[in-house]
Amino acid sequence: MKGCCLLLVTLWLCDADLGNPSERCDDWGVDTMKHKPVYNGEPAKIKCPLFETFLKYNYSTAHSAGLTLIWYWIGQDQDLEEPINFRLPENRVSKEKDTLWFRPALLNDTGNYTCMLRNSTYCSKVAFPLEVVHKDPGFCVSHAVKPDEVLLYLDATNINLTCPDVNGFFPAGSPLKVQWYMDCRIMVNYVERYPAGLNLTFGFVREVYKGDYTCVVTYKENGRDFSLTRTQRVRVVGSPHRATAPHMVYPNDLVEYVHSPGEELVLPCCVNFLFLKGSPSPEVWWLIDGRNTDDIADVNITLTKTERTLGDFQIERTLIVPKLKEEDLRRNYTCYAHNPRGQVSRQAIVKLKVTVPRYTVELACGLGATVCLVVILTVVYHVYWLELVLFYRAHFGTDETILDGKEYDIYVSYARNAEEEEFVLLTLRGVLENEFGYKLCIFDRDSLPGGIVTDETLSFIQRSRRLLVVLSPNYVLQGTQALLELKAGLENMASKGSIKVILVQYKAIKKSKVKELRQAKTALTIIKWKGEESQYPRSRFWKQLQVEMPVKSRF
Numbered sequence: 315m316k317g318c319c320l321l322l323v324t325l326w327l328c329d330a331d332l333g334n335p336s337e338r339c340d341d342w343g344v345d346t347m348k349h350k351p352v353y354n355g356e357p358a359k360i361k362c363p364l365f366e367t368f369l370k371y372n373y374s375t376a377h378s379a380g381l382t383l384i385w386y387w388i389g390q391d392q393d394l395e396e397p398i399n400f401r402l403p404e405n406r407v408s409k410e411k412d413t414l415w416f417r418p419a420l421l422n423d424t425g426n427y428t429c430m431l432r433n434s435t436y437c438s439k440v441a442f443p444l445e446v447v448h449k450d451p452g453f454c455v456s457h458a459v460k461p462d463e464v465l466l467y468l469d470a471t472n473i474n475l476t477c478p479d480v481n482g483f484f485p486a487g488s489p490l491k492v493q494w495y496m497d498c499r500i501m502v503n504y505v506e507r508y509p510a511g512l513n514l515t516f517g518f519v520r521e522v523y524k525g526d527y528t529c530v531v532t533y534k535e536n537g538r539d540f541s542l543t544r545t546q547r548v549r550v551v552g553s554p555h556r557a558t559a560p561h562m563v564y565p566n567d568l569v570e571y572v573h574s575p576g577e578e579l580v581l582p583c584c585v586n587f588l589f590l591k592g593s594p595s596p597e598v599w600w601l602i603d604g605r606n607t608d609d610i611a612d613v614n615i616t617l618t619k620t621e622r623t624l625g626d627f628q629i630e631r632t633l634i635v636p637k638l639k640e641e642d643l644r645r646n647y648t649c650y651a652h653n654p655r656g657q658v659s660r661q662a663i664v665k666l667k668v669t670v671p672r673y674t675v676e677l678a679c680g681l682g683a684t685v686c687l688v689v690i691l692t693v694v695y696h697v698y699w700l701e702l703v704l705f706y707r708a709h710f711g712t713d714e715t716i717l718d719g720k721e722y723d724i725y726v727s728y729a730r731n732a733e734e735e736e737f738v739l740l741t742l743r744g745v746l747e748n749e750f751g752y753k754l755c756i757f758d759r760d761s762l763p764g765g766i767v768t769d770e771t772l773s774f775i776q777r778s779r780r781l782l783v784v785l786s787p788n789y790v791l792q793g794t795q796a797l798l799e800l801k802a803g804l805e806n807m808a809s810k811g812s813i814k815v816i817l818v819q820y821k822a823i824k825k826s827k828v829k830e831l832r833q834a835k836t837a838l839t840i841i842k843w844k845g846e847e848s849q850y851p852r853s854r855f856w857k858q859l860q861v862e863m864p865v866k867s868r869f
Contacts, residue, residue: 338437339430340437340439342364342368342439342440344426344442344443345367345441345442347363349445351445352444352446353543354420355420356540356541357415357416357418357483357540358416358418358423359416359483360427360444362383362413362429364429368440373411373412380433381432381433383431384430385397386398386428387426387428389422406418407423412429414427418540419444421447422446423446424445426442427444428440428442454498454528454543455528461526461547463546464547464548465549465550467550467552467554468553469518469519469520469553470516470518470519471516473515473516473519474513475514475548476513478544480512480529480544483542484531484540488533488534490531490533491532492511492530492531493532494514495527495530497525506523520550521550523550525548526545526546527545528545529543531544557588558588558656559653559656559658560598560651560655560657561658562585562586562659562660564583565663566660571662571663572665572666573638574638574666574667575642575643576637578635579642581662581664583633583649583651584628584629585629585630585649585658587626587627587651588626596651596652597650598629598649598650599649599650600615600631600633600650601646601647602648607633613634615634616632616634640666643666644666647662648660700858703861704857704861713867714865714866718779721753721755722753722777723752723753723754723778723864724778725774726755726756727783728783728789729788731788734784734820737784737820741849742784742818750863751866752863755774757774761774768798775802775813776812776813780816780862780864781803781807781813782816783834785831786820786823787823787824790827790828790831800828800831804834817834817839818840818841818859819843839858839862841859843855
């Protein structure tokens, strides 16, 4: 009998526990929407989120209805929830209506704080995280606290930046000390930015004024000093007055997409937008034959958004057809872009790749190779034609000296003065006779004393295969013999063809009154002596001269 009574009592107690409303409390979880870390040693407050987000009535209405607000907390790295101790020294933690206050908050206050609203028939609760952090060493802030972003228009004037989230912390009319910082550098005598209490005035907004602006507010409450640190990140963006219709970078008329069936088609649509604050989001989309891509199978769309300076940004929407069919290559692919300033569109040029027959490719390759060979040979000839001519003469040329009755290879005509005699006797003779094996006739060296100059000159020229004339201003002024040699050589060359005249310009002649010399310079090639550049026997001067010389067998 005792056992039966004990069982009944136990069942009644269990039924009573299950009927306890606190066990069926509506738990809204953890509200992190407005979570932001607070600084160690600074005041903080938590307003119960129930009255702002989850319930339809405010604190006064709930209190009048007999509901009680109770606070609990669970510390960081702890498992058990416990009531908050409001009897700390100096009343550091307190509750005022629907708000939990920390004057100040310390590192060990970090945790989740739960506010529970309940009576005998109703219960609802929600938790809110509190994170207390140190300021970074050497900085006025912590990088763990993400600053609120504020947009300022470029070139705007007299714009106020107000220290945020400080109202309600200090009694109205309390004297405040406010210090402003930019990127943690104290603001003293900053150009066009003027701190004035809780406001920082921008006289003129420039792009270089972007950055993190921190206000530190110091006040007294109940004889104790408190500080509040707040940071805002200023971004300078373009004014809506600058905004224009979208600018489409591509597709454009310069790019064609040529593909064969079975290949992948990738069509990027890249559009630049200027900043429009508060306006509807800009849009970029593709249409295929006037139909939305959502209605077409086997089409993929990727989206990339890149923000640029002054709030301008670029959107790239890429259309991908993984495996093309022949009919896909005949479709109309058009990209559209829209913002409040207007709409633009551009069609991508998609074409079918034309397959070239193999014999055409082979013919084109052969023709191309032939053209390349001709070009190469032409270049080689123009660069090395002297070497090629000399090579041919040396290996395949016919000896001109056989049975022609000539005694000399070259008769040298020059002005009789010290400088040019030295050039003829040392330079010309030294190379032509010693290096190339030609026999020179030099009048002053080879003529016999007592002879008649005119007769001997004509005789020497008739017995020579070439007349080499060394041109210089002195040659024209020299007079009778030099001109006689030139005239005799030209006449012989013109009438009989038994001698060839070679002109070597030792020094330039500006103008000449000698008719024969003017005619010779017009009709014959002039080989120019270039001083030190021509000294070396393998230089271009000697190669040119050697080409004009008679072909002789050296064996």
